[in-house]
Amino acid sequence: MDSTTAEDMLMFVNAATTATGQREFHSSVGQQRLSLSFLHEYMLGNYRDLYRAALALDINDHNATIIVRRLLETAAEATPEQRRREGQLIARRLRLVAPQRVYDLFRQLRRARVNNRRTRGIIRDWIATRPDPAFDAVKYRGALKEALRHTHTVPPHDELGPFLFGQQAHYRTPILETWRRAHYEQAAIYELPYTVAEGFAAKHRIDRKLFLERIAPRMTRLERQRIQADITQMPLTRLASYVLSLPIAERRDRRAELTSALRAAAARARGQEKWGKVAAVLDDSYSTLGSIHKRRRPLAVALACHYLLEALADSYVPLWTSGRTDPLLAYPHGATPLGDRILDALESEPDRVLIVSDGWDNAPYGLAGEVLRVFRTNVDPERKVSVVHLNPVYDVDDFDVKRLTPSVPTVGVRDAEDLPALVEFARFTEGLTGLGQLTAHLDDRARRFLEDG
Amino acid sequence: MKLDLTGLTTRPAQVWGGVRLVPLVRDEPVTSLRLHAQIYGQEVGVVDVDPRTYYTSYIPHGFVATWTDDGTPAAAYGTEIMRTEAPPSHCMPLRFHRRMAKRTDKDRVRFLPMNLAIEGYLALHFGGPQVVWEQWSQRAISNGLSPREEEAYVGSEIRGLADALRIFEIHPGQCGMLIYVADALAAAFVVPHPDDYRALHATAIEDLYGELIYHYATLSMPVQQFRAQLSGSHVRTLADLRAAARAQTVAWREFHDSTMSAGLLAAHYDVRRVYKMGEFTLSRFLPTFQLKQENHIGELITDHRGQTAYLKTFRLSDAQSRRGYLLTQLANHDWHLPSTAADLGVTEAQLGLRMESAGFGSLLREDILAHYRSVSRERSPSNMDRRPKS
Numbered sequence: 001m002d003s004t005t006a007e008d009m010l011m012f013v014n015a016a017t018t019a020t021g022q023r024e025f026h027s028s029v030g031q032q033r034l035s036l037s038f039l040h041e042y043m044l045g046n047y048r049d050l051y052r053a054a055l056a057l058d059i060n061d062h063n064a065t066i067i068v069r070r071l072l073e074t075a076a077e078a079t080p081e082q083r084r085r086e087g088q089l090i091a092r093r094l095r096l097v098a099p100q101r102v103y104d105l106f107r108q109l110r111r112a113r114v115n116n117r118r119t120r121g122i123i124r125d126w127i128a129t130r131p132d133p134a135f136d137a138v139k140y141r142g143a144l145k146e147a148l149r150h151t152h153t154v155p156p157h158d159e160l161g162p163f164l165f166g167q168q169a170h171y172r173t174p175i176l177e178t179w180r181r182a183h184y185e186q187a188a189i190y191e192l193p194y195t196v197a198e199g200f201a202a203k204h205r206i207d208r209k210l211f212l213e214r215i216a217p218r219m220t221r222l223e224r225q226r227i228q229a230d231i232t233q234m235p236l237t238r239l240a241s242y243v244l245s246l247p248i249a250e251r252r253d254r255r256a257e258l259t260s261a262l263r264a265a266a267a268r269a270r271g272q273e274k275w276g277k278v279a280a281v282l283d284d285s286y287s288t289l290g291s292i293h294k295r296r297r298p299l300a301v302a303l304a305c306h307y308l309l310e311a312l313a314d315s316y317v318p319l320w321t322s323g324r325t326d327p328l329l330a331y332p333h334g335a336t337p338l339g340d341r342i343l344d345a346l347e348s349e350p351d352r353v354l355i356v357s358d359g360w361d362n363a364p365y366g367l368a369g370e371v372l373r374v375f376r377t378n379v380d381p382e383r384k385v386s387v388v389h390l391n392p393v394y395d396v397d398d399f400d401v402k403r404l405t406p407s408v409p410t411v412g413v414r415d416a417e418d419l420p421a422l423v424e425f426a427r428f429t430e431g432l433t434g435l436g437q438l439t440a441h442l443d444d445r446a447r448r449f450l451e452d453g
Numbered sequence: 454m455k456l457d458l459t460g461l462t463t464r465p466a467q468v469w470g471g472v473r474l475v476p477l478v479r480d481e482p483v484t485s486l487r488l489h490a491q492i493y494g495q496e497v498g499v500v501d502v503d504p505r506t507y508y509t510s511y512i513p514h515g516f517v518a519t520w521t522d523d524g525t526p527a528a529a530y531g532t533e534i535m536r537t538e539a540p541p542s543h544c545m546p547l548r549f550h551r552r553m554a555k556r557t558d559k560d561r562v563r564f565l566p567m568n569l570a571i572e573g574y575l576a577l578h579f580g581g582p583q584v585v586w587e588q589w590s591q592r593a594i595s596n597g598l599s600p601r602e603e604e605a606y607v608g609s610e611i612r613g614l615a616d617a618l619r620i621f622e623i624h625p626g627q628c629g630m631l632i633y634v635a636d637a638l639a640a641a642f643v644v645p646h647p648d649d650y651r652a653l654h655a656t657a658i659e660d661l662y663g664e665l666i667y668h669y670a671t672l673s674m675p676v677q678q679f680r681a682q683l684s685g686s687h688v689r690t691l692a693d694l695r696a697a698a699r700a701q702t703v704a705w706r707e708f709h710d711s712t713m714s715a716g717l718l719a720a721h722y723d724v725r726r727v728y729k730m731g732e733f734t735l736s737r738f739l740p741t742f743q744l745k746q747e748n749h750i751g752e753l754i755t756d757h758r759g760q761t762a763y764l765k766t767f768r769l770s771d772a773q774s775r776r777g778y779l780l781t782q783l784a785n786h787d788w789h790l791p792s793t794a795a796d797l798g799v800t801e802a803q804l805g806l807r808m809e810s811a812g813f814g815s816l817l818r819e820d821i822l823a824h825y826r827s828v829s830r831e832r833s834p835s836n837m838d839r840r841p842k843s
């Protein structure tokens with residue numbers, strides 16, 4: 001009973017880190033969403049406390065908002081003590097989630113007709129902690145209006161009432177006044193946030209190139225990177241995605257520039273850790289193509305892990321499934337001979353072996369798992385070599401990421417920057433003897449999470 | 454003769470649903486022959502195979518083979534798309550081709566894959582009875598077997614095949630594939646060069662597949678993956694582990710070559726040459742039409758040693774095998790029904806009815822056929838005639 005619970009929790013953590021409800025290489029949007037929603041219902045119904053505790057971990061925003069929504073929708077099933085703790089964790093977590101997702105969550109709560117006192121309190125408190133309510137009113141006008149209307153909250157700023165729900169001839173707040181003027185004055189558009197200004201530019205039929213040049217100071221960092229990338233400032237995994245989106249010829253021409261940017265990003269992500277001898281098995285088979293919404297995501301994670309491990313390790317042996325030696329020119333092709341590559345990695349006599357792969361071992365099927373199993377039982381029973389499998393893709397049939405074998409811990413990975421923390425978590429799960437340890441660990445994480453806030 | 458797939462190694466299969474795809478990898482690609490595709494579109498293709506015979510089918514693409522005589526690498530072209538303006542919507546679009554295999558340049562020949570093989574099957578004894586025995590109808594004497602038609606399903610109709618092909622990860626150096634649906638061999642496809650294979654892998658979705666394959670795909674459950682299993686008993690070091698892993702690969706290869714593909718590779722075929730291209734020969738083959746066995750038709754290009762450079766096969770359904778079997782038996786006995794029947798161990802009437810159920814009823818004279826029917830009814834009265842004796 002205990003070990004099942006612990007397994008379920010780990011399965012959920014992996015799923016919540018990797019699943020985004022988007023199409024993947026092997027499964028469609030419908031399959032991903034169905035599988036994920038079943039998993040959430042299962043966890044909520046059976047392990048409400050652990051489900052709540054996941055909010056304190058490094059899961060992605062998509063799953064965090066789903067957890068919050070389901071906890072609030074089913075508030076009637078919780079005890080008062082549970083509700084109190086949930087409220088604390090939810091409030092803290094929502095402050096870390098991107099604002100557009102939080103507003104979308106409020107919309108979903110409204111559609112689900114969830115309107116108890118606690119929900120209203122959470123929404124009110126979140127809006128109250130927003131640094132600039134007028135800015136939110138302009139950028140997320142519809143969503144803020146719905147949220148205020150749903151919770152019967154007085155707007156935090158006294159001009160927001162007329163702005164959102166009525167009209168006024170003149171506003172004292174600068175950004176609201178700019179928004180009003182942008183309806184008829186073109187110069188005012190360039191002082192509004194990018195997404196709002198885009199709509200007005202279309203209305204005034206401004207030339208796109210001209211518009212983008214002049215709006216550049218108003219874009220958020222991410223928006224600017226989408227239009228024109230600045231590779232010296234990008235985080236590692238995003239930079240790896242960018243590199244993979246360039247054609248091979250361009251990557252070859254800009255080799256020095258891109259490699260130094262990747263190494264710099266890896267050094268920033270490394271922190272103070274230092275590992276000994278590391279061998280990595282990196283998957284660049286055809287299935288790392290991902291899908292149209294997650295283009296080459298698994299390969300980007302593998303590439304980012306490659307550079308991060310190069311920075312972390314004293315001695316590093318990279319082994320790509322396609323046999324390539326030049327990672328900068330990587331592209332998804334070939335089959336997945338994980339078994340053979342793992343043998344190559346083990347033969348280089350490392351201290352650690354890291355496998356970054358979606359687990360669809362097919363040359364031949366199941367060989368990787370068998371090699372690892374026999375290695376653990378017969379060749380290295382004292383566990384001198386530590387092996388961890390990092391998997392960036394959620395598998396719909398397993399309700400988890402695909403595992404190679406029970407004797408090697410598998411963790412879901414979203415960004416390569418989390419690699420040291422994930423490997424630590426993997427080793428913790430390997431030495432796990434019971435549910436008590438896991439619960440203690442989660443309680444500790446939750447406590448630290450709330451204290452940081 | 455048998456098919457010779459030397460130079461091609463079997464690699465582990467990839468399974469998706471009920472479809473198992475087994476890759477074939479060449480150690481050394483054949484560089485002096487290259488294939489590329491010409492895409493035609495969705496029009497119905499009409500081919501004049503000889504001055505008096507037309508062949509009509511779904512012909513979405515043709516293959517163009519380029520070769521060199523002296524063993525140097527042949528030129529590789531990409532896929533060509535033959536565009537035509539869109540016809541008015543009330544017309545049925547047709548595209549006319551001259552000959553199944555036609556020379557387009559000094560060292561290039563365009564042939565229509567899959568259709569080359571099927572036409573060979575349809576043309577089997579197409580002339581009909583050579584001797585005017587009394588049982589054959591006027592139509593059989595004057596027109597032979599014309600019109601001779603068969604049905605097949607396009608790959609996109611085969612449930613699960615499109616997904617399996619999309620998800621398949623192509624091995625480096627892969628030059629061929631064997632497609633198994635519900636573990637029945639549906640088709641084999643081999644090309645000379647890995648780059649050609651990459652370009653032509655997706656054309657498998659436009660190929661024709663027999664009725665048997667269609668039914669197996671629709672009705673089958675997902676097939677089991679063959680999982681590698683290592684027994685840890687003799688493993689102490691990494692070298693032992695690697696040897697055990699290698700043994701698994703060898704075991705799969707041997708199992709596949711001896712058991713799964715035996716229906717195709719162990720059978721004997723009647724090979725007819727279609728075109729000679731330098732040191733290569735384009736031919737098509739027919740099986741011996743043994744009932745209760747796999748019967749594959751296909752086309753292939755062999756080099757001077759008889760090794761396969763290009764292969765494409767089609768699996769006949771049971772009905773199609775039966776038709777081929779009957780035609781072959783009749784032809785062996787100069788179209789004399791009584792001696793054919795005696796050789797098969799049935800009466801003439803039974804043979805006549807078998808021909809009718811196979812679809813060749815129009816070859817027999819009406820009155821002869823009616824006689825056969827009444828004779829069989831006499832010998833096996835229907836249950837309606839039997840009344841309980843009171």
